[in-house]
Amino acid sequence: MTFRKKCYNLIVNKNIVSLSLLAAFFLLVAYQTQNGDERTWSIYKADAESTSYSKLDQINTSNVTQLQAAWTFTLNDMKEGARPGSSECNPIVVDGVMYATSAKHWVYAVNAQTGKQIWSFDPFDGAEGGGVSRGLTYWEEGDDKRILVTGGDKLFALDIRSGKPIPGFGKNGSVSMNVGLRDDPEKISVIPTSPGIVFKNLLIMGAEVSELYGAQPGYIRAYNCKTGKLEWTFHTIPKPGEPGYETWPKEAYKYAGGVNDWSGMSLDLKRGIVFLALGSPSYDYYGADRLGSNLYGNSVVALEAATGKYIWHYQIVHHDLWDYDLPAPPNLVTIQRDGKAIDAVAQITKHGFIFVFDRITGKPLYPIEERKVPVSTIPGEQSWPTQPFPLKPKPFARQWMTEQDLTNYSVAGRDSIVKKFRSLRYEGLFTPPDLKGTLMLPGSRGGAEWGGAAYDPSSTVLFIKSNDSPEIESMKKVDPELEAKNQTVFQQGKSVYMTYCVSCHGQDKNGDEPNYPSLVGLKNRMTREAALDKIKKGGGKMPAFASVVKGKEKGIIAFLYEREQNSLKATKLETGQTKAGADKYLNLTAYGHFRDPDGNPALQPPWGTLNAVNLSTGEYEWQIPLGNDEKRQEKNGPETGQEGSAGPIVTAGGLVFISGTNDKKLRAFDKKTGKILWQTELPGVANATACTYVSGGKQFVALSVGGNKDNPSGFIMAFALP
DSSP, rough: OOOHHHHHHHHHHHHHHHHHHHHHHHHHHHHHHHTTGGGTTTTSSSSTTTOOOOOSSOOOTTTGGGOEEEEEEOOOOOTTOOOOOOOOOOOOOEEEEEEOOTOOEEEEEETTTOOOOOEEEOOOTOOOOOOOOOOOOOEEEETTTEEEEEEEEEEEEEEETTTOTTTTTTTTTTEEETTSSSOTSSSSSOOOOOEHHHHHHEEEOOOOSSSSTOOOBBOOOEEEEOOOOOOEEOOOOOOOTTGGGSSOOOGGGTTTEEOOOOOOOOOTTTTTTTEEEOOEEEETTOOGGGGGGTTTTTEEEETTTTTEEEEEEEESSSSSSSSOOOOOOOOEEEEETEEEEEEEEEETTTTOOOEEEEEOOOBSSSOOOEOOOOOOSSSOOOOSSEEEEESOOOOOOOOOGGGGBOOOOOOHHHHHHHHHHSSSSSSSOOOOOOOOOOOEEEETBBOTTTTEEETTTTEEEEEEEEEEOHHHHHHEEEEEHHHHTTBBBBHHHHHHHHHHHHOOOOOSSSBTTTBBBBTTGGGGGGGGGHHHHHHHHTTTBBOOOOOHTTTOOOHHHHHHHOEEEETOOOOOOOOOOOOOOOEEETTTTTTOOOTTTTTTTBBOOOOOOEEEEETTTTTTEEEOOOOOOOSSSOOOOOOOOOOOOOOEETTSSEEEEEOOSOOOOEEEETTTTOOOEEEEOSSOOOOSSOEEEEEEEEEEEEEEOOOOOOOOOHHHHEOOOO
């Protein structure tokens, strides 16, 4: 007889308590269940430590082959015929309810056992909206239970029962995140992409800011979860009198931007320390107006969570010229060293390194060397003479390539990429941008991405998805007045496009799906007003261009909507705020791929890998290609691997689950060997990290899936054992 049944018999047969007490007893049992297994994924990336680890083992290596679709929730918040959305949300589950955001940025509450919708919330109140959303945050105090989520530049507090904004939070349930930065909140737009993290009654938030000249600084801010009040701010670009101010020009805090935490953060709840993974200063590829090492750019930073007070930092890239943002939250881990357990911080990077620090002191736990790196030759630039190289673990991404590594899909294609390769400046990992063109590897999309790493505490193994995707920097000096001279409005719009947009969307506007949409026929699927709003505020991988198009709105719309008959004379072309009188250089091919004329990758595969490294020893357990391009796979050859941004999750059942590749697969691997045990094809690209949870006694694995032609809004899918 079970404990619950014994208690029931005791209560009923002896008649010693009222029915209300009986109900209260069962409510307590239910509450204990809910707050146990049913809260195993109630935080973005599983927990405050950002481990992406689950203690669940109902699904394991012995039975994962039986995994099958349990339910599919079909989203329906995009117009028919819209470009398929790319959802990046990592859902959370609290007490049997799943909370998630869509590619459209709507918020949904769904029954975690059945996939039935409970409520939805549109943060844009019917307007176009959209933008990247990787998740949301849950907070409770007694009966006060809330979902904290951003939509555009607003932070909302929603009642978990109804999905409606809570009136007492900010103004009618929301707070403008434009308020409290450097410049006029009416003239800027700050759009967070990753959810904040909760410490007691504080929601600590980073933000997505532009990566161009005139960007806002990426201050870290803490908001009161009850009222929305801004409680503290950490200046990532220090002001006079603050530590790190001396690493910038004296007036830089007035105009420099970036240094933002766009990828999320982690939290040591016991010690009350929040750990940041900060991005590069803006502009990303030219720093003549920000000479110095530029703290806290590209740094792991530890702060007091309650106050925002600085504790320690380590700068991983000095005076960044490569867009080597720290792409993922730090993993809080515990490693074994000389028979002792050491609480540590592990930070993965775009350029393929793992940095491991003592969590309390910030001291490196593996040796790091400062090595001389190549020097910039662009006028005005002063690249930093050295950069940090950890000696262990070894890099998980390729950091060097030669002509022998180039592909050979055709004679003409091979000749083309060899000629291009020889024309570029290339001296390895930290080759600075150059006017002759620079080869970058792993590149701004290479190495680790925002999905981050998963940590298995039982083995101290870190699992990392990596991309090998070389790109070319093409630097050009921009002269706004010269470019605007004698231009029509249409020509001005074309100049803006060819300066800022061509690297992603292409000279022919055909884009590079699924990451960079085609703009051909834009007039047939989006109003001019909606397009201009998207350009100003950004969305997906596109930063906000409000400062760029200011005063040139008619021009960019005339070009995109093919209104060449607009022959009015244009005004001065601007490129954003910077230090007075400073020259401006732009990388015209930022985020592009190095490919042959037929669109084939210039680098031989694998183009994406999954890696398992033991943090206690610094040695790799295994490395395998992840994803497969069947069209380019050699006959009977190994899988090619593919680029992808989603991260892995790891479970006590001995499994690693990961999606994110363009072959639309969700896969499960044996965490000890890297052997694939199960895979399934999804209806769209699942560019999102999965989650796993228990509901109704059953373990599920669920993830957000991007849209397709039939349903551009996308899906949430859950899998379970029969």
